[in-house]
Amino acid sequence: MKKRSLEASRKRMTALTYAALIIGALIMVFPFLWMILTSLKTVPESMQVPPTIFPKEMIVSNFSDAMKSLPFLKLYLNTGLMILFRVICAVAFSSMAGYAFAMLEFRGKKLFFGIVLVQMSLPSQIFIIPQYQMVAKMGLANTIFALVFPGIVSAFGVFFLRQTYMGIPKEIGEAAYLDGCTQWQTFYKVMFPLTGTSVAALTIFTAVFAYSDLMWPLVVNSDLNMMTLSSGLATLRGQFTTNFPVLMAGSLLAMLPMVILYLIFQRQFIEGIATTGGK
Amino acid sequence: MKNKLSPAARREENWGWIMVAPTIIGLVVLNLWPFVQTIYTSFCEHLGFGHYKFIGLGNYTEIFQNAEFWKATWNTILFCILTVPVGLFLSLLVAMLLNAKVKFKGGFRTIFFLPMVCAPAAVTMVWRWIFNGEYGILNQLFGAHVGWITDPRFVMISCAIVAIWSNIGYDAVLLLAGLQNIPKTLYEANSIDGAGPVKQFFTITLPMVSPTLFVVMIMRLMSAVKVYDLIYMMVEETNPAVTSVQSLMYLFYRESFVAGSRGTGSAIVIWTVLLIGMVTVIQFYGQKKWVNYDV
Numbered sequence: 001m002k003k004r005s006l007e008a009s010r011k012r013m014t015a016l017t018y019a020a021l022i023i024g025a026l027i028m029v030f031p032f033l034w035m036i037l038t039s040l041k042t043v044p045e046s047m048q049v050p051p052t053i054f055p056k057e058m059i060v061s062n063f064s065d066a067m068k069s070l071p072f073l074k075l076y077l078n079t080g081l082m083i084l085f086r087v088i089c090a091v092a093f094s095s096m097a098g099y100a101f102a103m104l105e106f107r108g109k110k111l112f113f114g115i116v117l118v119q120m121s122l123p124s125q126i127f128i129i130p131q132y133q134m135v136a137k138m139g140l141a142n143t144i145f146a147l148v149f150p151g152i153v154s155a156f157g158v159f160f161l162r163q164t165y166m167g168i169p170k171e172i173g174e175a176a177y178l179d180g181c182t183q184w185q186t187f188y189k190v191m192f193p194l195t196g197t198s199v200a201a202l203t204i205f206t207a208v209f210a211y212s213d214l215m216w217p218l219v220v221n222s223d224l225n226m227m228t229l230s231s232g233l234a235t236l237r238g239q240f241t242t243n244f245p246v247l248m249a250g251s252l253l254a255m256l257p258m259v260i261l262y263l264i265f266q267r268q269f270i271e272g273i274a275t276t277g278g279k
Numbered sequence: 280m281k282n283k284l285s286p287a288a289r290r291e292e293n294w295g296w297i298m299v300a301p302t303i304i305g306l307v308v309l310n311l312w313p314f315v316q317t318i319y320t321s322f323c324e325h326l327g328f329g330h331y332k333f334i335g336l337g338n339y340t341e342i343f344q345n346a347e348f349w350k351a352t353w354n355t356i357l358f359c360i361l362t363v364p365v366g367l368f369l370s371l372l373v374a375m376l377l378n379a380k381v382k383f384k385g386g387f388r389t390i391f392f393l394p395m396v397c398a399p400a401a402v403t404m405v406w407r408w409i410f411n412g413e414y415g416i417l418n419q420l421f422g423a424h425v426g427w428i429t430d431p432r433f434v435m436i437s438c439a440i441v442a443i444w445s446n447i448g449y450d451a452v453l454l455l456a457g458l459q460n461i462p463k464t465l466y467e468a469n470s471i472d473g474a475g476p477v478k479q480f481f482t483i484t485l486p487m488v489s490p491t492l493f494v495v496m497i498m499r500l501m502s503a504v505k506v507y508d509l510i511y512m513m514v515e516e517t518n519p520a521v522t523s524v525q526s527l528m529y530l531f532y533r534e535s536f537v538a539g540s541r542g543t544g545s546a547i548v549i550w551t552v553l554l555i556g557m558v559t560v561i562q563f564y565g566q567k568k569w570v571n572y573d574v
Contacts, residue, residue, distance in 0.1 A: 097302035106295030130313035153305030183294035214508040230400040251401040
């Protein structure tokens with residue numbers, strides 16, 4: 001008797017769990033669905049009362065309208081290049097420094113690592129005005145370089161990869177060193193290849209962060225042709241205040257590349273961002 | 280440091296310096312020096328074209344007498360209060376649901392995590408549409424006429440909803456990792472003792488997950504204090520409700536880059552850093568009361 005009621009309550013729990021998860025998932029998905037549906041409607045239909053769920057006739061002109069008002073190809077290129085250079089810099093410099101902080105002894109190590117920690121604990125906005133003035137003084141506003149600039153070094157990357165290198169037994173490095181490798185070869189040929197998972201995590205973290213960033217691209221590149229997808233969308237918002245189908249089409253175009261990458265590499269994305277979590 | 284280093288140790292030291300050099304030079308140029316400059320600028324008046332005049336505490340006395348500044352400070356604190364506890368509660372709930380024996384766990388995780396890879400600029404656009412006072416689906420659904428992003432009474436709540444929705448999946452993934460580290464045997468022993476699920480939650484789950492919860496909370500608080508992009512995209516400067524939701528970083532952006540008063544902007548950002556410092560100190564004292572490190 002008792003067993004049966006236990007069974008029943010467990011079944012009820014499972015049903016409740018599924019119900020909650022499905023309701024939650026619907027709430028998460030709905031804005032994306034609504035974005036897609038609206039982007040295929042005409043403006044009058046989008047403002048219809050009561051609203052239609054599915055477009056009466058699917059139109060794609062909103063997408064071409066969005067592409068006419070924003071140079072999307074340039075925005076993809078700018079965003080892509082910014083991410084590429086930031087990732088290369090973050091991975092190269094942070095790997096080197098992370099290895100040195102974890103494995104090597106040198107004077108000034110504590111002080112240098114202190115600088116890394118100070119940067120990590122300050123909000124990025126505190127650097128923005130002087131960073132902007134530097135870029136402006138060099139005459140490099142409205143360039144790809146300007147977009148990359150604050151991300152040339154990554155204190156977080158150094159901190160994160162240092163922890164990875166600390167998890168690798170020192171003996172591996174020492175063995176390579178005794179085999180006649182120089183410090184550089186030990187790092188480059190033996191140790192660096194062992195950090196693949198962490199480097200992938202740092203890559204994803206850096207890419208998503210750069211892609212989402214809004215204030216810096218908005219401040220430093222005001223030329224429409226040099227904007228990123230994020231800052232371009234902010235401009236589009238000002239242009240089409242009430243034309244929501246075009247705004248939805250533009251947002252979809254901006255989201256698409258990252259969402260596709262995410263759907264292909266879900267596990268790497270989720271685990272990567274989860275292991276870098278905390279920043 | 281009198282003892283002579285062996286040649287091998289000296290080589291090691293040289294390599295150490297070479298390998299940290301790009302990072303350290305970069306950090307000094309890009310961060311450390313700008314940090315000092317921002318502190319200095321907060322005591323200066325910007326005369327235009329990068330020229331500054333030292334005016335002492337002028338910027339600070341100016342912002343401290345400015346109602347809009349205090350409103351922005353309050354808005355920032357309110358945003359933290361509205362988003363962090365509710366967000367943490369819901370994320371923990373989602374994490375626990377995902378930790379149960381369910382099918383399609385991966386699929387659910389992918390869906391909940393999705394907003395994380397979408398730029399806030401894109402995501403807020405659809406929320407503006409959902410919240411639209413005249414034609415938005417939310418009002419149509421409930422037959423209401425609420426100005427979700429134009430009415431000063433509701434605009435903060437709307438922004439908080441978007442923030443919570445955006446972060447739930449990310450926080451849940453972090454918390455899920457914490458939950459999965461709890462040994463199953465603890466629950467088994469406990470249920471033999473006859474403890475129900477609610478009691479189990481308070482005696483096992485919550486204490487065991489509290490270190491992760493603390494990390495997520497700190498992270499969430501820090502990013503809530505710095506909130507800018509979401510509010511900027513939801514509520515443009517010409518929206519009359521902007522003062523009801525404008526955060527410190529939003530005000531900083533407007534002062535520094537729209538109005539061009541970089542001295543005032545710097546003072547605002549220094550004030551924000553002090554606020555972050557205060558929050559951190561409170562947290563680290565508060566954690567002793569509820570975070571469990573014995574396990």
